[in-house]
Amino acid sequence: xxFINLLKIAxxxxxxxxxxxxxTMLGIIIGVASVITMLAIGQGSKESIRAQISExxxxxxxxxxxxxxxxxxxxxxxxxxxxxxxDYKSILNNANFVSAVSPIMQSSGQYINGANNYPSSMxxxxxxxxxxxxxxxxxxxxxxxRDINSSAKVCVVGKTIIDNLFPGDDNPIGKVIRFNxxxxxxxxxxxxxxxxxxxxxxxxxxxxxxxxxxxxxxxIDYIQSIFASALSEEKTEEAIDEITEILRTNHKLRESDxxxxxxxxxxxxxxxxxxxxxxxxxxxxCIAGISLLVGGIGIMNIMYVSVTERTREIGLRMSIGARGxxxxxxxxxxxxxxxxxxxxxxxxxxCGMAVIVKFILQWPISIQAYxxxxxxLVCTITGIFFGWYPAKKASNLDPIEAxxxx
Amino acid sequence: MAKEIIRLENIRRTFKVGNEEVHALRGVTFSIExxxxxxxxxxxxxxxxxxxxxxxxLDTPSSGEYxxxxxxxxxxxxxxxxxxxxxKIGFVFQNYNLLPKTTALExxxxxxxxxxxxxxxxxxxxxxxxxxxxxxxxxxxxxxxxMSGGQQxxxxxxxALVNDPVIILADEATGNLDTRxxxxxxxxxxxxxxxxxxxxxVTHNPELAQFSSRNIVLRDGKIIADxxxxxxxxxxxxxxxxxxxxx
Numbered sequence: 001x002x003f004i005n006l007l008k009i010a011x012x013x014x015x016x017x018x019x020x021x022x023x024t025m026l027g028i029i030i031g032v033a034s035v036i037t038m039l040a041i042g043q044g045s046k047e048s049i050r051a052q053i054s055e056x057x058x059x060x061x062x063x064x065x066x067x068x069x070x071x072x073x074x075x076x077x078x079x080x081x082x083x084x085x086x087d088y089k090s091i092l093n094n095a096n097f098v099s100a101v102s103p104i105m106q107s108s109g110q111y112i113n114g115a116n117n118y119p120s121s122m123x124x125x126x127x128x129x130x131x132x133x134x135x136x137x138x139x140x141x142x143x144x145x146r147d148i149n150s151s152a153k154v155c156v157v158g159k160t161i162i163d164n165l166f167p168g169d170d171n172p173i174g175k176v177i178r179f180n181x182x183x184x185x186x187x188x189x190x191x192x193x194x195x196x197x198x199x200x201x202x203x204x205x206x207x208x209x210x211x212x213x214x215x216x217x218x219x220i221d222y223i224q225s226i227f228a229s230a231l232s233e234e235k236t237e238e239a240i241d242e243i244t245e246i247l248r249t250n251h252k253l254r255e256s257d258x259x260x261x262x263x264x265x266x267x268x269x270x271x272x273x274x275x276x277x278x279x280x281x282x283x284x285x286c287i288a289g290i291s292l293l294v295g296g297i298g299i300m301n302i303m304y305v306s307v308t309e310r311t312r313e314i315g316l317r318m319s320i321g322a323r324g325x326x327x328x329x330x331x332x333x334x335x336x337x338x339x340x341x342x343x344x345x346x347x348x349x350x351c352g353m354a355v356i357v358k359f360i361l362q363w364p365i366s367i368q369a370y371x372x373x374x375x376x377l378v379c380t381i382t383g384i385f386f387g388w389y390p391a392k393k394a395s396n397l398d399p400i401e402a403x404x405x406x
Numbered sequence: 407m408a409k410e411i412i413r414l415e416n417i418r419r420t421f422k423v424g425n426e427e428v429h430a431l432r433g434v435t436f437s438i439e440x441x442x443x444x445x446x447x448x449x450x451x452x453x454x455x456x457x458x459x460x461x462x463x464l465d466t467p468s469s470g471e472y473x474x475x476x477x478x479x480x481x482x483x484x485x486x487x488x489x490x491x492x493x494k495i496g497f498v499f500q501n502y503n504l505l506p507k508t509t510a511l512e513x514x515x516x517x518x519x520x521x522x523x524x525x526x527x528x529x530x531x532x533x534x535x536x537x538x539x540x541x542x543x544x545x546x547x548x549x550x551x552x553m554s555g556g557q558q559x560x561x562x563x564x565x566a567l568v569n570d571p572v573i574i575l576a577d578e579a580t581g582n583l584d585t586r587x588x589x590x591x592x593x594x595x596x597x598x599x600x601x602x603x604x605x606x607x608v609t610h611n612p613e614l615a616q617f618s619s620r621n622i623v624l625r626d627g628k629i630i631a632d633x634x635x636x637x638x639x640x641x642x643x644x645x646x647x648x649x650x651x652x653x
Contacts, residue, residue, distance in 0.1 A: 005519045016507045316503040319464060320517040320565070321492020323485040399464050403503070 006326065010333040017306075024302040025342035027295025028382070032346025032375045033353060035288035036367065040354035042281030044365035049273050059233045059266070060132055061098075061240060063087075063226040063247070066261040081222035082251065082260045085214075088126075088226055090246050097239035100128035101228040105213040109180040111165055111206070118164035122155070122179055122206045124213025125227075132229045140173040140188030143209055151211040155179075156188040158203040182216055184208060236265050292375070295342070296382035303335050303390035314394050315402025328395035335387025336380060343379030347372055408439040410476075411572050411604050412461065417470035419456050430456040432627040433470070438573075438606065438620075443599040443638075445607045445615050448624035455577075457624065458608045462495055462575050463487045475572045492520050496566025500578035502558040504550040510537060510561045511546045517569045536564040540594060556587035563594060574598070576607045580614070586648055592617055592641035617641050 014021050065082040088103045095101070105124030110117050127142045129135070143154045157165075157172070166172045176183050184206075193202040214220060230239035240263050247261055307314070314327055322330075351372075354365045419431040430453045438444055448454040459465040460472060463479055464487075472479045475494055479487065491497075496517075504513045514533040518524045524532070537546055540560040550558060559579060566574050576595070580588035596617060599605055607618060615621045616639040623631040 002519075002522050009519060012508070012512070312503065313505060316499075316505075317516070317520075318488060319462065319491060319497050321488050321520045321569075323488040323520075325485070326488075326520060400459050403499070 006329050006333055010330050010337060013310075013330070014334055014337060020302065020306075021338055024299055024338050025345065027298035028292070028339050028342030028379055029295075029346040029349060031288065031292030031295040032343050032379060033350035034291055035285065035375045036347060036350025036371050037353045037357065038284035038288045039281060039371040040350070040365040040367045041357060041363060042277065042284050043368050044358075044363065046274055046277040046281065047366050048364035049277060059099075059230040059236055059239075061228045061230060061236065061243065061266075062264045063228065063243060064262045064264070065222075065225070066259055081220075083223040083226060084221075084250075085223060087247055087250050088223060090250055091226065091228060091243055094246055095228070095239065095242050097231050097235050097242050099229045099231050100131040101226060102126040102129035102132055103210045103223045104129075104225045104227055105210050105218060106224055107180070107213055107217045111161065112178040113165040113175070116165045116167065118161065120161060120204055120206060122208055122213055122217065124210035124217070125207050126210055129207065129227065132227050135193070136191040138189045138191045139171060140186070143187055143207075148209040148211050151215050152209060153182060153184050153212060153216065154187045155184040155206050155208040156190060157186055157207075158190045158205040159192040160201055160204040161206055162189060179206070180217060230265075233267070236267055240265060289378075292378060292382065296339075296386045299335050299338055299383060300386035300390060303331060303387055304393070306334075307331065307390045307394040310394075311397065311402045311405040314397050315399050315405065318397070318399035319403060324395040327397075328391045331391035331394050332384060332387050335391070336383040339379045339383030339387075340376075343376050346379070347376065350375075408441055411438050411440050411474070412606075413437040413471075413473040414460075415471040417457075417460065417467045417472060419453075419460065419465070420468050430627055431460075431467070434624075434627070434629055435470075436622060436629065436632060438604065440572075440604050441599075441602050442620050443595070443605045443607070443618040444620045444622060445609060445618040446622045446624065447609060447612060447615060449610060451626075452624040453627040454608050454610075454624050456627075458575060458577055458606075461573075461606060462497060463491050492517060492569060494572045496569065496571040496574040498559070498562050498566050498574065498576040498579045500581040502550075502555070502562045502582075504558055504561055504565075506551060507549055509547050509549055510542060510553070510557075510564075513550060513561055514564045514568050517565060521569065532568055533564075536568040537561070539567060540564045554587075555583050556590060559583065559587075559591055560594065563591075563598075567598075573604045573606060576605065578609055579607065580611075581609070586645070589641055589645040589648065593645055596638075596641050 063083065085103070088101065091098060091101045102125045106121055107124070108119070108121040110119050123129070126148060127144065130137070130142060137156070140156070142156060143152065146152075147154050155177075157177075162170065162172055165177055166175070172186050173188070174186065176185050178184070190203070190205065190207075195201055210223075214223070228239065228243065230236040243263060244259065248259065251260055253260065317327060351367055354367055357363050358365045414437065415435055417431055417434045418429070421428045421430060434453075434457065446454055446457060456465070460467055463474065463482075466480055466482070466487075470480075474490065477490065479490070482490065505516070511530075511533055514536050515529050518529040518532065534543075534546065537543060540563050542557065542560050542564065545553060545557060545561075548557075550561065553561070559582075563574075563579075579595075580591050583591060592614070595605055595607065599619070605618075607614065616635065616637075618635060619638055620634050621631065622629055
């Protein structure tokens with residue numbers, strides 16, 4: 001049997017029932033379109049999280065005081081005082097895989113400028129903090145090592161702070177604001193960074209010399225945490241090992257002792273977040289896959305009804321010389337045409353929907369070539385798989401019975 | 407002596423209905439030569455449908471031999487018989503069995519679509535010719551549901567002719583038509599007969615016997631009469647003498 005003839009017969013049979021053909025396709029269309037859109041959304045959000053993390057500084061390393069047992073009672077990390085200024089100095093002077101390092105002293109309170117006040121926090125850092133967090137000075141300048149040594153009451157502020165404390169004035173350099181009754185002179189402003197992926201306002205920030213925060217604001221003699229930057233993202237592991245070694249020596253820990261500090265890198269965070277979004281993607285793909293399956297069953301259903309309805313036609317075709325294989329091929333081709341056409345429409349619709357989502361909801365999307373190919377493949381297989389049984393049934397009909405069928 | 411198209415030798419066909427065996431044909435022997443117009447008559451239950459199915463290679467006998475154009479059919483498989491039907495037999499059914507929503511031309515082309523050896527050009531040419539034979543040149547692109555019963559049956563006859571079969575099997579071909587149209591179809595069959603076609607016409611209507619060249623009568627699965635008709639009545643004359651409807 002000539003394949004082109006069979007194709008003609010199948011196309012003709014389908015075009016006799018356009019509406020039904022389309023309704024059958026609908027299941028496949030929805031299935032494929034949802035697979036593609038879901039995967040595009042899942043992949044898009046994953047990529048945007050990746051990008052934001054690396055913007056935050058993907059080679060960033062965070063060192064926090066570790067949990068520690070005191071007389072059998074485990075203490076919370078915040079109350080620990082295991083990190084000292086000497087630890088920071090040792091890392092600064094001895095670590096080779098670290099490009100920048102800064103302590104972080106955090107204190108929250110109310111900022112006051114005349115009649116305006118605003119609740120926020122103050123970060124006590126060293127000038128290298130700018131490099132670690134990829135921050136840039138807009139106006140004025142960053143405070144210097146000398147300010148740190150002298151515990152100067154100076155600060156660099158972010159845009160949100162300026163907006164709240166100096167409404168209508170965008171150059172607050174040289175002005176004095178009060179933080180928990182301590183006056184600070186503004187020496188610089190930070191370039192606006194907007195919100196990060198977690199929805200945090202990255203401009204709601206005030207930076208001051210860590211020594212000032214430590215002595216004049218918090219009045220403590222230990223460091224809350226240390227941020228560092230590895231030379232590159234790939235060198236993060238080496239940098240962590242090196243810092244661990246330095247801190248263990250400093251803390252005089254024995255071989256058997258646990259670390260009394262915790263080191264975290266953005267890489268871990270990035271891995272954690274992308275594994276979460278991977279799971280979301282798999283979940284979405286599963287849902288979409290199920291709808292594709294339902295679409296396939298729809299094809300089987302319709303083809304089955306179609307075989308019953310066209311029993312007489314099948315009988316006639318057989319009586320004028322169609323063999324079982326010809327009838328089988330005809331019905332298989334019909335179901336494959338339905339599923340492939342549905343697949344093509346589904347791919348177009350899915351890409352269209354992904355683009356609409358991008359423009360209307362402003363969600364990041366990324367259409368995956370593999371999802372297009374995969375769902376197309378699944379469609380064809382679905383068509384053959386679910387078309388097989390009805391087609392087999394049709395080809396096994398007895399022409400005498402089929403001709404007499406009412 | 408004309409060429410022998412069909413030879414049946416002691417054909418028996420039994421069916422199992424539940425635990426009972428039904429003997430539809432109990433030893434039927436005859437042969438049909440090229441150019442004969444044979445009517446096979448019998449009441450319902452006489453076995454004429456079973457015989458037709460066997461002659462049309464839709465079924466195989468339980469015992470006995472059937473030669474179609476010199477080929478033994480009894481041992482053939484389903485697919486071989488399908489191909490044999492495609493090349494050697496033209497069917498005309500009582501209810502026309504045209505494909506719905508399909509033009510006359512496409513319906514006539516259908517048997518040739520199942521024949522690899524016919525190119526699409528030849529397919530179209532032969533189909534147009536077959537439609538011209540039955541007088542439907544002006545209805546080629548009409549869909550089957552836009553035609554009258556008589557026209558539909560003509561399309562079906564054109565479809566039976568298009569593969570140039572050795573035999574045309576008509577199963578109550580006039581059964582669904584009114585008297586006037588029935589005669590016009592009979593006229594067509596007689597024209598084909600005059601052109602040398604071999605035709606087997608299965609019917610329960612004894613009136614039709616006088617228009618054919620040979621009559622075989624079946625009863626209870628056996629042949630009770632088989633006679634040649636030397637005085638063939640012209641269907642055209644009867645048709646011309648029929649009162650035309652004036653409404």
